[in-house]
Amino acid sequence: MLDVRFSSALKAMLLLGHAEEQGSPVLSSTQLARSLNTNPSLVRKLMVPLVQDGLVASIKGRSGGVRLGRSADQITLGEIYRSAIGDKPLWAPRAEGPRECLVTNHSAEYFARLTDETEAAALSALAGRTLADSLDELRAIDRAS
Template sequence: MNEHVLDIRFSSALKAMLYLAATAEQDPADPPTSSSAQLADILATNPSLVRKLLVPLVHGGLVESTKGRTGGARLARPAHEITLAEIYRCSVGDKPLWACRPDTASCEATANTEEFFSRLNADTEQAVLGVLGGRTLADSLAEVRALGETAPR
């Protein structure tokens, strides 16, 4: 049944990365770190889940993390050098956008849907990565801020 649950890893990772990008602007030469508790507040979740969310971002070279009471996370590179495609790939891994029901070969129309679906998924993912690859974290932070300026109050 878990296969039908919406996957929020990318949106959670992106929200955390936007927060880290905003805090990095405070002192670009020596950006402050954000604790997992601070990020948990931003994401409305618990610090343990945040630490699990950060692991692939650290392994992907997008986030630096230091342990201990004064430790925390910060961007490993400037926000203008990080694409949304990188964040997506790190947070989602090789998981496809969607899964196909197995072929049942019950009729000509459904006999090869698994292969068709696999190809459709690959094409769609390439399109998604193309869009995300054209946007940087810095661009996205500016866009989010602009949306806040035009939002009705």
């Protein structure tokens, strides 16, 4: 099964950034759940690491919810990725079998190196883009439509 934590966290963060731009910076888990096509309980679970990492601030009370923890131009997509995914590797390796040849002797080490290199490249790309940049890209897509 594909892991949708990053895409869900990114969409939620974009929704919060857009809401802040529109003058309504606090969104409830119900509002976010509707936009993410999921349930509020799942949204609250998704928010836990984002709140712990200071990317999102939780507002308690009757009109509570969540808002961005910092301005959108100070939050990178790399931070969102790391917060949402944690230490889970990009890909899972196959279980090792008998060591019989060049491939079976070294494929696990090769795969680990390949995964590290690929993840570093992805994180580098995400680190160079802020939430504000992403909102600008969404506006450009909207204008082009």
